[in-house]
Amino acid sequence: MRKQTLLAGMAAAAMFLTPAFAQNLRMDTYCNPLNVDYTYMIYNAEKDISYRSGADPAVVEFRGEYYMFVTRSNGYWHSTDLQNWDFIEPQNWYPQGCNAPAAHNYRDSVLYVCGDPSGAMSVMYSDDPKSGKWKAEPGILFNLQDPDLFIDDDGRAYMFWGSSNVFPIRGMELDPHRRFHPKSERKELFGLDLDNHGWERFGENHTTDTDLGGFIEGPWLTKHDGKYYMQYAAPGTEFNVYGDGVYVADDPMGPYTYQKHNPVSYKPGGFMNGAGHGSTVVGPGGMYWHFTSMALAINVGWERRLCMFPMGFDKDGIMYCDTRFGDYPRYAPSVAGKRGQFRGWMLLSYKKPVTASSQVGEYAPSGLTDERTKSFWLAEANDANQWVTIDLEKPGKVCAVQVNFHDYNSNMFGRYKGLCHRYQIEGSADGKEWHVIIDKSRSFKDTPNDYTELEIPETLRYVRYKNIKVPTPSLAISEIRVFGEGTGKAPQKVKELKLERQTDRRDIAISWTPVKGAQGYNVIWGIAPDKLYSSWMVYDNNELFMKSLTVGQDYYFCIEAFNENGVSERTAVQHVE
Numbered sequence: 007m008r009k010q011t012l013l014a015g016m017a018a019a020a021m022f023l024t025p026a027f028a029q030n031l032r033m034d035t036y037c038n039p040l041n042v043d044y045t046y047m048i049y050n051a052e053k054d055i056s057y058r059s060g061a062d063p064a065v066v067e068f069r070g071e072y073y074m075f076v077t078r079s080n081g082y083w084h085s086t087d088l089q090n091w092d093f094i095e096p097q098n099w100y101p102q103g104c105n106a107p108a109a110h111n112y113r114d115s116v117l118y119v120c121g122d123p124s125g126a127m128s129v130m131y132s133d134d135p136k137s138g139k140w141k142a143e144p145g146i147l148f149n150l151q152d153p154d155l156f157i158d159d160d161g162r163a164y165m166f167w168g169s170s171n172v173f174p175i176r177g178m179e180l181d182p183h184r185r186f187h188p189k190s191e192r193k194e195l196f197g198l199d200l201d202n203h204g205w206e207r208f209g210e211n212h213t214t215d216t217d218l219g220g221f222i223e224g225p226w227l228t229k230h231d232g233k234y235y236m237q238y239a240a241p242g243t244e245f246n247v248y249g250d251g252v253y254v255a256d257d258p259m260g261p262y263t264y265q266k267h268n269p270v271s272y273k274p275g276g277f278m279n280g281a282g283h284g285s286t287v288v289g290p291g292g293m294y295w296h297f298t299s300m301a302l303a304i305n306v307g308w309e310r311r312l313c314m315f316p317m318g319f320d321k322d323g324i325m326y327c328d329t330r331f332g333d334y335p336r337y338a339p340s341v342a343g344k345r346g347q348f349r350g351w352m353l354l355s356y357k358k359p360v361t362a363s364s365q366v367g368e369y370a371p372s373g374l375t376d377e378r379t380k381s382f383w384l385a386e387a388n389d390a391n392q393w394v395t396i397d398l399e400k401p402g403k404v405c406a407v408q409v410n411f412h413d414y415n416s417n418m419f420g421r422y423k424g425l426c427h428r429y430q431i432e433g434s435a436d437g438k439e440w441h442v443i444i445d446k447s448r449s450f451k452d453t454p455n456d457y458t459e460l461e462i463p464e465t466l467r468y469v470r471y472k473n474i475k476v477p478t479p480s481l482a483i484s485e486i487r488v489f490g491e492g493t494g495k496a497p498q499k500v501k502e503l504k505l506e507r508q509t510d511r512r513d514i515a516i517s518w519t520p521v522k523g524a525q526g527y528n529v530i531w532g533i534a535p536d537k538l539y540s541s542w543m544v545y546d547n548n549e550l551f552m553k554s555l556t557v558g559q560d561y562y563f564c565i566e567a568f569n570e571n572g573v574s575e576r577t578a579v580q581h582v583e
Contacts, residue, residue, distance in 0.1 A: 077107065097139050155186075527548075
């Protein structure tokens with residue numbers, strides 16, 4: 007009798023857990039921006055404008071697990087795999103958390119450097135950060151913006167800091183036996199070199215002519231193979247060209263030498279832009295990962311999201327970061343042998359026709375498939391009568407969907423309990439017969455950038471979002487991105503690539519022959535034919551004026567075309583002096 011009851015219960019559970027509900031117990035991929043429950047900001051001069059943000063992530067490993075500290079987030083996140091993150095509300099902590107926090111794994115505790123906007127700093131520590139319980143040391147340092155605490159293998163401790171368009175990155179040695187009080191004088195390490203480093207120049211695409219020049223900020227020190235890699239961010243967090251560069255030294259206090267390959271973390275093109283001010287951590291399998299900030303900047307310039315990219319060091323000790331197809335699905339850190347690699351799923355929804363249940367003003371449903379972060383669809387109501395349908399125009403194998411919600415006049419500030427996004431994604435082969443492929447109707451998760459991988463890919467022509475309820479007063483979505491495999495042919499190889507380095511050697515004009523059927527192109531470059539570590543995604547254009555080169559540095563370029571069916575062969579690599 008008990009066996010029959012158990013079998014009946016299992017059958018009932020199986021009926022409840024239909025494929026739509028049972029899927030995604032484990033995903034092998036992730037997609038930037040990271041889908042965490044971002045905090046609604048309650049600070050800065052624009053505090054009356056509601057927006058969610060996460061930036062300046064400091065990620066540390068502790069006892070085989072990971073903790074992520076983020077600017078002004080009223081807490082921090084914990085993960086066992088660098089993919090799934092749970093929020094922890096701390097005790098005995100600075101109420102909001104600090105700007106650009108620092109953290110370090112030291113002995114058997116996690117150290118957290120916190121402070122307020124005035125720059126007053128203190129060190130907190132916890133031997134059980136998962137519990138949220140912390141203890142604090144007295145304030146020890148003052149007038150430090152964007153701190154980085156680094157403790158070397160020999161136990162010597164250092165503090166680095168900097169966030170200015172005037173002052174350089176600076177550092178000092180600390181005494182870990184005297185509550186991390188200063189042990190040495192402050193030392194200037196390096197600053198911006200705008201005359202030689204094109205990528206450090208201010209503005210969108212480095213084109214803003216301003217007396218500000220550029221900002222240097224967010225130092226983060228990584229030790230690898232006996233060398234010290236000091237990462238820093240420039241030129242400004244609100245721009246598409248926000249990135250991280252690196253200087254290298256034999257000692258934490260320098261002298262530092264500018265690495266030939268720079269910037270190391272850079273993502274100026276595509277859907278979500280920016281890859282600056284972050285941290286580098288060793289993840290599963292001993293692989294390096296770089297966590298950093300992306301610019302959303304719809305409501306305010308400081309509206310940002312988090313991202314992560316695989317990072318490494320080549321045989322010559324060059325630090326590099328892989329941002330090619332950086333906001334497309336990639337293998338998760340837990341997938342041995344493929345960690346961080348581009349999954350190969352293409353964007354099936356780009357510029358495809360969209361119809362919707364309603365529309366408010368200029369915020370049309372066409373904004374859902376244009377790969378522009380700042381455009382969005384706004385519905386007349388936030389209820390179960392709202393929907394949008396994307397016509398992929400021809401059948402394709404749908405493997406994953408990302409729904410990026412937008413905060414439109416949300417009037418929300420701080421952390422909220424019980425926020426959740428509830429909706430369904432339906433699919434159809436003919437636009438008549440529909441079935442659920444993703445079911446979040448009973449979700450209890452707050453998922454502002456919700457990425458879902460289908461357990462079993464399906465061949466579909468139509469994809470429909472059906473709203474149930476989102477936590478904001480209005481239903482607004484900036485992009486619905488459908489990833490998978492098209493049934494047509496990948497584009498042909500680009501036939502001609504033209505490179506013209508300008509009189510200003512920081513600049514280069516790049517053009518190429520358009521390829522029929524291409525959605526876009528990846529311009530790929532580096533400091534040697536075998537070091538093509540940088541890329542710039544370009545949609546619907548066959549030219550790019552790039553202002554991010556280093557004076558006196560030779561470069562090598564190639565280009566590839568892509569569409570919903572795949573990626574072309576790259577052109578031959580060209581040398582530019």
